[in-house]
Amino acid sequence: MIKKVLSVIAMSLVAVMSFGQLRLRPDNIEEIVKAMTDEEIASLLVGSKEPEFYFFEGTAAGVRGIPRLGIPATISCDGPAGLHFYPLRDNSDDTFYCTAFPVGTLSASSWDPDLMELMAGAMGDEVHEYGVDMFLGPGMNIHRSPLCGRNFEYFSEDPVLSGRMAAAYVRGIQNNGVTATVKHYAANNQETNRTENDARIDQRALREIYLKNFEIAIKEGHPGALMASYNKLNGEYVQQSFDLLTTVLRDEWGYDGVVLTDHGAKEGTVKAAKAGCDLMQPGNEEELERMLDAVKKGTITRAELERNARHVLRYIVSTPRFQEYKFSNDPDLKSHAELARKVAGESIVMLKNEGGTLPLRAGAKLAVYGVGSEDFVAVGIGSGHVVAKHVANMRESLTDAGFELNQDLAGYYKAYVELDHATKRVAGAMDWLMYESWGYGKKVSEPDVPLNQLPQQAAEADVAIVVISRDAGEGNDRSMIDDYELTARDRKLIRLVSDEYHAKGKKVVVILNIGGVIESVSWKNLVDAILLPWQPGQEGAYAVADVLTGKVNPSGKLTMTFPVDALDHPSSANFPAFPQRGESEEGLRKNIDYTEYAEGIWVGYRHFTTREVPVSYPFGYGLSYTTFQYSKPVVKATADGFTASVTVTNTGSVAGKEVVEVYVSAPSGGLEKPSRELKAFGKTKSLAPGESQSLSFTVPAFDLASFNEAVSAWETAAGKYQVHFGSSVEDIRATGSFKVKKARFWEVHNVL
Numbered sequence: 001m002i003k004k005v006l007s008v009i010a011m012s013l014v015a016v017m018s019f020g021q022l023r024l025r026p027d028n029i030e031e032i033v034k035a036m037t038d039e040e041i042a043s044l045l046v047g048s049k050e051p052e053f054y055f056f057e058g059t060a061a062g063v064r065g066i067p068r069l070g071i072p073a074t075i076s077c078d079g080p081a082g083l084h085f086y087p088l089r090d091n092s093d094d095t096f097y098c099t100a101f102p103v104g105t106l107s108a109s110s111w112d113p114d115l116m117e118l119m120a121g122a123m124g125d126e127v128h129e130y131g132v133d134m135f136l137g138p139g140m141n142i143h144r145s146p147l148c149g150r151n152f153e154y155f156s157e158d159p160v161l162s163g164r165m166a167a168a169y170v171r172g173i174q175n176n177g178v179t180a181t182v183k184h185y186a187a188n189n190q191e192t193n194r195t196e197n198d199a200r201i202d203q204r205a206l207r208e209i210y211l212k213n214f215e216i217a218i219k220e221g222h223p224g225a226l227m228a229s230y231n232k233l234n235g236e237y238v239q240q241s242f243d244l245l246t247t248v249l250r251d252e253w254g255y256d257g258v259v260l261t262d263h264g265a266k267e268g269t270v271k272a273a274k275a276g277c278d279l280m281q282p283g284n285e286e287e288l289e290r291m292l293d294a295v296k297k298g299t300i301t302r303a304e305l306e307r308n309a310r311h312v313l314r315y316i317v318s319t320p321r322f323q324e325y326k327f328s329n330d331p332d333l334k335s336h337a338e339l340a341r342k343v344a345g346e347s348i349v350m351l352k353n354e355g356g357t358l359p360l361r362a363g364a365k366l367a368v369y370g371v372g373s374e375d376f377v378a379v380g381i382g383s384g385h386v387v388a389k390h391v392a393n394m395r396e397s398l399t400d401a402g403f404e405l406n407q408d409l410a411g412y413y414k415a416y417v418e419l420d421h422a423t424k425r426v427a428g429a430m431d432w433l434m435y436e437s438w439g440y441g442k443k444v445s446e447p448d449v450p451l452n453q454l455p456q457q458a459a460e461a462d463v464a465i466v467v468i469s470r471d472a473g474e475g476n477d478r479s480m481i482d483d484y485e486l487t488a489r490d491r492k493l494i495r496l497v498s499d500e501y502h503a504k505g506k507k508v509v510v511i512l513n514i515g516g517v518i519e520s521v522s523w524k525n526l527v528d529a530i531l532l533p534w535q536p537g538q539e540g541a542y543a544v545a546d547v548l549t550g551k552v553n554p555s556g557k558l559t560m561t562f563p564v565d566a567l568d569h570p571s572s573a574n575f576p577a578f579p580q581r582g583e584s585e586e587g588l589r590k591n592i593d594y595t596e597y598a599e600g601i602w603v604g605y606r607h608f609t610t611r612e613v614p615v616s617y618p619f620g621y622g623l624s625y626t627t628f629q630y631s632k633p634v635v636k637a638t639a640d641g642f643t644a645s646v647t648v649t650n651t652g653s654v655a656g657k658e659v660v661e662v663y664v665s666a667p668s669g670g671l672e673k674p675s676r677e678l679k680a681f682g683k684t685k686s687l688a689p690g691e692s693q694s695l696s697f698t699v700p701a702f703d704l705a706s707f708n709e710a711v712s713a714w715e716t717a718a719g720k721y722q723v724h725f726g727s728s729v730e731d732i733r734a735t736g737s738f739k740v741k742k743a744r745f746w747e748v749h750n751v752l
């Protein structure tokens, strides 16, 4: 069918003589749309990865150009932890490395939207300077289960934290004049059978949890693009759902960007276009054929074609390529690496620090265990992988930080990892591009390190460091065995190292270099300190060292609960990684062909806190090297919601930052509601010992509303509301209250 495309282009070239120079400008989109033939519009709405549109290795997709009308071809590339490029090109001796920034779960753990915007700003600069128009990030699906393979790309179990951080990320990217893409709208919360799985969700959970973060990101971040997810939602493919893509997204939320598919090619190309999905990505000839056929048969109207074309052209005129920006191919990778280290340092969560184990004494002798100390995981695998020029590891960063490492151990892991990589690099041992560019198969498995030297090592070292590392990513969900739960070797390391070092009165520190929540209760009491850097980007190992030395006082807080048992999450009753499989009446496979979100709104802390189910580490939890006191808050009802302020004082001996989490408990009666829900949050600047800072919050009444399915409306009930100021969802430091005199309602379409 290539000849079809060529005929379209040929027609355009022929036409160019007759129509003179009608060329796309930001102010003549309407004129262009009217001047486009049906075939030209169809070719605009179906992307392509044909050579002329596929500018370089790393291009995820492209929008076809229409030379006759001065419409350039434009391109998109992945994120979201940095530009996903392949650094080598056939036609150039240059390299095109990008910065691997901290993954979404870590950067969200900073609870600092300004920092997120700063990081995304640097990321967007690389998008801009490498000549990319659309960046396929942020990934922002809700952490429904700890076992979703792509949680590392996403931000949180809570829609307000997720939405606010996503909005900041979008602003940062788009400050560079390129387009951010919020994805994957919506309810793409598992990787198993992700292109066909039907997410079955009640309206309230959909509105309050799975759409709410996208609503916030769109209203506060104004992304230029939105990627519709592969999956079905309540029986219909998201990318073909008029309810989701037009009624909710555009009519209710006022979204005015472009809507594109995730990268596949479903049969329902025309249904998707009619539903409001503007752009088929990456696009192929069959899809173009279907679109051209529909145009001929009139099964898609001219009005629908023009509506979608307008959205695409509005995107195109915003692109650097349309503006003929002369990109440098030379972004400031050095300063971006420094920023990546800073963001990671501000986001690392300290889960435990018994008896002042941390920070470590300068120059301390360390014995570092765990292959992850050498094979440090910067970013997860899949389209969200980033090919960094160099990923720092703990051996380097701890040595550079002035610690004296046990060289036998360091040498052992270094040799082991080098051999593993060399073996894998043997030609044909694996798909090189998938290995390097997507990260599949890269993780080095934990060796059964000989521990016969343990007594000697423990005698020489001051402190033991044990690195537990995990990789996960696109296409597969995680398993309970040897992934969520510790492996036998992890367990052996922690137990034997702890026994030996504690017998000698020495401390043990665990570093969790992981992409998703793991089991923690069975071992956390065996060790003295635990740091959680998640997958902290290429400079993350240095950020860990900065926290270990005390150069950075950790201020990150958990964005997802660490449960006692993964099965304590109510979503576990309906998630592929858990054994409850079965067949439905239609012969569909439970959790594979369809997934019942039977837990409704009871996701994460909403479940654990309300039902008082004990957890290992609660949502919003994170320790500091100092302590903070909260003043009595001032809470006032306003004509539209409430305002609050609270003063935080550093009552410890070192400078530090505190995240204040504002939870609201609604009056009882009416809809059953979580005992408390996050409605605002703020982070202090670095407070010196004794220094105070007052944080103020304004929460409109709409943000207090719950979704009442019976009347298809958001409802803020009248009555007395409690406002809790917490250092975590369970560590409430101050409480105030205010009254809503008259119930408020905001009606929405009764869809989905």
Ligand code: GLC
Residues within 6 Å of the ligand: 060, 078, 136, 183, 262, 263, 383
């Ligand atoms: C993938 C992912 C999506 C990515 C796209 C392009 O399947 O789901 O996140 O942006 O395709 O690689």
